[in-house]
Amino acid sequence: MQYMKKLQEELAVDKDVINKMLKPKSVAVVGASATPGKIGYAVVKNLLKDGYKGAIYPINQKEKEILGLKCYAKIQDVPGEIDSAIMCVPADAMKEVTIECGKKGVKGLIVITSGFSEVGRKDLEDEIVSIAHSYGMRVLGPNIVGSLSNSDQFNGSFAPCLPLPGKASLITQSGALLIALDMATYTRRVGFDKLVSIGNMADVDFADLIEWFNEDEDTSCVSLYVEGLRDGRKFMDAARNSKKPIIALKSGVSAHGAAAAASHTGSLAGAAKIYGSAFKQAAVIQASDLNNLFDRTLALSVQPPMKGDHMLILTNGGGVGVLATDAAEKYGVPLQFAPPEVQAEMKKHMPEFGSAKNPVDMTGMAGNEWYYETVKYSLTNEWVDSLVVLYCETAMTNPTEIADSIKRAVDESGIKDKPITVSFVGGEKSDKAMGWLVEHGIPAYFAPDVAVNTMAALREYAILQENKKSDGMKADEKARKIALEIIDGARKDGRSSLTEIEAKKVFEAYGLKTTKIGLAKSEDEAVKLATEIGFPIVMKIVSPDILHKSDAGGVKVNIKDEAGVREAYNTILKNARSYKADADIHGIAVQEMAPWGTEVILGSVNDPTFGPTVMFGLGGIFVEVLKDVTFRVTPVSRAEAQQMINEIKSAAILAGTRGEAPKDRKAMAETIVHYSSMILDLKDEIAESDANPVLLYEEGQGLRVADARIILKKK
């Protein structure tokens, strides 16, 4: 929480700077050029051409005038204030002009210039940022196309035009994609207010912009093209706090794709699975591909979230109705049959052979009135949470009129909090009618499954919003103190890992239930410990030099009495010495022999992007063969822990299957929360850890961490 507070304070200051950078009242083009074809020429031209109303100051030592604007040799020569400086100079000139901008009091630098970390010159990049910060300036880029804003008529980029106006805004890590998508907004009819190229993200990153867009009154939805994040947690915090839907297309999710991404940007693509979890935790909706990014952005930018599970499909064609129904199941919003009163009403607007169940098939006889009546009724019916309207163009109907009927029905229903999406399958007339619908705030798509897919995004948005209230554990100072003492002890011994006994003590401090264990340094101590713990017990060699205890004859199980303890103690010691004569033997662990339970695994990874991340899955073949595991970035809330337990493919095993009783999933969720708290709290100490196996018992019987492992971070 401290971390977030600090972040919020920082962002409050920065937001004003970013505001001046991206919505400048005046702008300098540093490295402006009079030569067509040069970027410094294109930027000046674009500012003029697209109607920028603020002052434009081209900076160029040789020219007197560029495109009719007075040129200045140095930025200091500019008479007025400068909010934003667009940098088009070579990389090697950047230091000097950054200092000059700082001295002039420029607020933000839009650094189009490339030749920094993407070609290995990270030092120079860092230096520029550090100079900028010393003057209170923020840096967008470097290595970008620029920044565009329809509501400010500001094309501060070398992209050829402002995008089709709309309510969404896009942040992209690929400049080429920005230019291409910019032009594609017209052909694809998805409007944007702002397009921001973020490039190497040396300073301003996705999180900064998400925070800023949250306050931008011209943006209703933020779309992201993400190759890799620098600071995953900052991103998650910003996204979680966003009042506006965020949709991300993450590229580099394949092994080869991640390699390709790394080869052309300065950033490393993280493991796709962890990105997926982090996006979900931060209520970020994902797009499956570029078309899907456009399609979902359109719906999220103009339609409200879908707040319940009841989607109704209206259609004049059975075929597209079935395709939409299949899509509903595929995209996680399965259809339900409409209740009798809805069916009765629908029956009024179809021939005998129509179907009123859902999908509602009005048949090819459906005309303007039937569309109008069914749409209007459905929106006002309280069972209906959302509407997908499908239309197959016919020779007898006019797509323009159908579109008009739908729009009128929506308006006259007076309902504004239920989403609607549309698909017209047909020719040019249908296309035009869909264009008109989109202009009037109703998303319309070429294919029925896309109308359903985008509705699924609106449903997902509502669900993610509900889920994002986190109730993760607070940091536990007492536990932390115990853990740090143990860890320091191990570090003093020059060890990079804890023994099982030490690890279990750390686990116990954070409230995880482990099998009881103690270290015996003599036969008598072993007997004493065994009596305290209670028979039967397990005994194991404890030596940093013997990792494979069983191979060394260092493990004896099911010891039932004192005689057994004494015999085992001596045998294990003898075996260990003959396995490795000079082994440093700490003693022999005496451990509770926990009854058998379902084996589950908890693990932690320190993800380079998102930091401490919990892994959960069933043990044995489930993790080793089926890779049936799930991740959450810490801290993990109880609700998230429950999701983890329910979303693995083998979830049914924990729910109790084949006549077995359900397992204690409540205790499991609680354990995940505690484990998550531990690895987050000790993130500077623990490189990786696991609890493997955790023996999970029947409902009400709890669990036991049967083995624990902690590897320390190098210090």
Add this chain to the structure above:
Amino acid sequence: MQYMKKLQEELAVDKDVINKMLKPKSVAVVGASATPGKIGYAVVKNLLKDGYKGAIYPINQKEKEILGLKCYAKIQDVPGEIDSAIMCVPADAMKEVTIECGKKGVKGLIVITSGFSEVGRKDLEDEIVSIAHSYGMRVLGPNIVGSLSNSDQFNGSFAPCLPLPGKASLITQSGALLIALDMATYTRRVGFDKLVSIGNMADVDFADLIEWFNEDEDTSCVSLYVEGLRDGRKFMDAARNSKKPIIALKSGVSAHGAAAAASHTGSLAGAAKIYGSAFKQAAVIQASDLNNLFDRTLALSVQPPMKGDHMLILTNGGGVGVLATDAAEKYGVPLQFAPPEVQAEMKKHMPEFGSAKNPVDMTGMAGNEWYYETVKYSLTNEWVDSLVVLYCETAMTNPTEIADSIKRAVDESGIKDKPITVSFVGGEKSDKAMGWLVEHGIPAYFAPDVAVNTMAALREYAILQENKKSDGMKADEKARKIALEIIDGARKDGRSSLTEIEAKKVFEAYGLKTTKIGLAKSEDEAVKLATEIGFPIVMKIVSPDILHKSDAGGVKVNIKDEAGVREAYNTILKNARSYKADADIHGIAVQEMAPWGTEVILGSVNDPTFGPTVMFGLGGIFVEVLKDVTFRVTPVSRAEAQQMINEIKSAAILAGTRGEAPKDRKAMAETIVHYSSMILDLKDEIAESDANPVLLYEEGQGLRVADARIILKKK
């Protein structure tokens, strides 16, 4: 094989009839109308408007002339021959006019008329077909839009226009979709030669048309919109024999969707998983949705199959390159790095910071020449099996010129047997350039992942073609005789299932290895059997009245000697009698106690569409919890059996994991083939059967069917 031969003979006769129906030299419109808005009017108008060159005979008792054409009161009044009669009369008039058409010698009936099985009047539908057949006529429909052919300028339908000309042909079960897609061919730029509405498939079905399209010189690829098939095996045979790619969009794959499909057509949608397997076995490529059907049809209709695994991606934008790379993995054609000589050549056409590995990122500096050079070189390089060319529109390049460079490079390479797909991301100029490419035979798409997805279809087509050579077992007359004797015996006893001993005898007859088992009717017989089989053994009660043998105390395992056999015999008998005093006890089974192995399951279902179908999976939680099973329609070839073993999610367990030896997958595949042969051969006798568990041993050690079950069909 007999079945197929018979089919081929039938089809040879029919093909000529279908040819006359769909490419008529003369056509009658029965129920032609002079009233605009009527279907009988629209059909006549469409024939005229779209330039049909043959004779058109409107049939109408009241009119003298329709749209300038002489009208005939009855079909007999027509002076010339009639190839095709398009029926637009009400359902109740159909019988009479069908007889009249038959008498006149009409070849085919295109029955637009609805009101048959789709509204419960299957009897009438069957009667019409039977009348038609008695005159040697074939029936398309009923309940259809009609049939359209660009190459014949024949719009025999009430769809408003001929589709955009092209090389694909479409068969659709949804009429509304035909009309809508017809118009959409223009906006989506996917050309078709023929569109055929198949409706209720009372007579002519998908198989008939696939056979016919196989000979149609104007069709290079057949697209299907399938809601449900009537005869799955006939379809598979026709598809397997097709020399042209077939692509199917199967709707009704969700539970709710299947219900929706059933409500609006006369046919039942089959289980999606079995459809998926059957399509694969018949070399039919699937489309995931309507857009995908268009996209893949385009590629398959104009590009050759991709014959190897090496796909090379060329791009001027890193972002789209990464997206395409992700898509390559997602769609099963993962990228590999290009070999050094290819990289060396590519390096010549990019700046220092480009990447030559694959994707080949020429960067935003790529212009016409670099595209030309890289495309031309790549096509001629022998490592490259296919090319995906991506382009992000930039301000510095001209999409039209890039398109021209690509096309020139393809032409000048002289290579015709390697496929190429393209994606331009950009605005109107890019769209136009892509339109030009498509017109010139190069599929071009809005998004990079689509260019990859369609290339994956071309790869899949090549692979499915290679795989479709079936080497399934021949029918085994000797096995059949043994099986029928056993089955007849059971039927005579009034039983609907075989005992385990009987079932195992049937399995053994078809070459499956079962655990040895015999029936003892006395203590001495039991001892004799046990000695023959070899100790240890298992003994079980055999009684049609005791299904749950263990519950009845009717099972004893691990019996090691004669004394044990005698004791078990008496105990089991006593237990069984006290469990159910009047049970009909056949005796006690004495069975080999097979050593433990990995438990797998074979099962059979008699799919309503595809007939006998084999299911394979691992036992226990894998089938019960994870539903990790796979299907193949019989007969199953060795290659298909191997695919089944390799495609289950838990395949790694059979490959040997966690230090265990690989299992005997060869024996498993052989067993699948034999099992498949058995259930196909006995398809009229067996309703369902399973081998559960099959104990699978290490490589070279074979397997044992430890339990076998056969449920008989009701006769």
